[in-house]
Structures are given as structure tokens and as C-alpha cells.
Amino acid sequence: MIRPSFVPATLLLVAVAISTAARADIASTFDSGLEGWTGLGGTVSHVAGGYLQQLDTQNTWMSMVAPVAFRGDLSAYLGGMLSFDGRNLNGVAADLGSAPWFGRVTITGSGGSASRDVAGVGPGRPAPGAGWISYAAALDMADWPATSPGPWPTSPR
Numbered sequence: 023m024i025r026p027s028f029v030p031a032t033l034l035l036v037a038v039a040i041s042t043a044a045r046a047d048i049a050s051t052f053d054s055g056l057e058g059w060t061g062l063g064g065t066v067s068h069v070a071g072g073y074l075q076q077l078d079t080q081n082t083w084m085s086m087v088a089p090v091a092f093r094g095d096l097s098a099y100l101g102g103m104l105s106f107d108g109r110n111l112n113g114v115a116a117d118l119g120s121a122p123w124f125g126r127v128t129i130t131g132s133g134g135s136a137s138r139d140v141a142g143v144g145p146g147r148p149a150p151g152a153g154w155i156s157y158a159a160a161l162d163m164a165d166w167p168a169t170s171p172g173p174w175p176t177s178p179r
Contacts, residue, residue: 058089105158136166
């Protein structure tokens with residue numbers, strides 16, 4: 023496994039949402055805490071003002087794990103949107119030399135997994151000093167290729 027060189031990074035998320043016209047939105051605003059979000063590869067904390075912060079403390083890939091509200095059968099959201107805002111707080115460009123890049127979202131369910139690089143491909147995202155950046159992607163099978171055996175997930179978790 024290729025590991026990135028260690029530069030302490032701090033990434034923030036605010037207002038994560040999955041929406042479609044047919045169903046009520048699933049959203050996290052982080053107004054009152056972490057709202058069930060957890061992280062891997064770093065320390066996650068809630069910051070007053072409505073966002074969570076993940077600090078890279080383990081010299082490994084960092085990722086966020088969605089709470090229960092974002093799990094289960096999300097097939098009714100096909101045709102809807104997934105969106106989130108991110109910000110680089112430490113002022114240092116992300117130094118990842120290979121994927122997964124910041125902003126890769128993976129939906130996993132009984133049928134397999136599908137991933138999409140919502141924030142683009144390549145290092146340096148989000149750019150230092152750029153402030154809050156909004157990212158969004160349509161939830162459709164064509165733009166979310168399967169990343170594990172089986173068909174596109176029919177009941178993401």
C-alpha cells in the first residue's frame with residue numbers, strides 16, 4: 023500500500039446532504055454536534071458555528087463515515103444530488119500522491135460499492151486559503167462506477 027507523506031491536514035465538512043424532489047432531504051448541518059459522523063485516520067471534532075473538523079493525526083488516509091440517517095435503501099434518491107462543503111484549514115496543499123483523493127464518496131450496499139470523485143481528481147483539494155467550497159454530484163448509475171463485485175448498490179449503507 024502506498025502511503026502519503028505526512029503533513030498534518032485539517033479538513034472541514036459542513037452541510038452534507040442527499041436530496042431529490044421525490045423524497046425528503048437527508049442532511050447534516052452540524053449545528054448541534056457531530057450528528058453521528060465518525061472518522062477514520064484522524065481525530066474528528068465539532069466546531070461551534072456548524073461544522074466538523076478532521077485532523078490528520080495518524081499518517082494514513084482520512085475518511086468520514088456517515089451516520090444511520092444516510093444508510094439503508096437510498097434507491098429513491100437516484101436522480102437526486104449529493105452535496106457537501108469542504109475547507110482546508112491548515113494552509114498547506116494536500117500532498118496525496120495517489121488516489122483516493124479528497125472528495126471521493128463511496129456508497130456501499132448489498133449489491134456492491136460505487137464511488138465517485140465528487141471534488142475532482144488529483145492532489146491539492148481543497149486548495150489552501152480558498153475558503154468554503156461547495157461540491158455536488160448527481161446520483162446516477164452512469165457517473166458512479168461499481169468499485170466492487172456485483173451490480174450498482176441497490177440498498178446503500
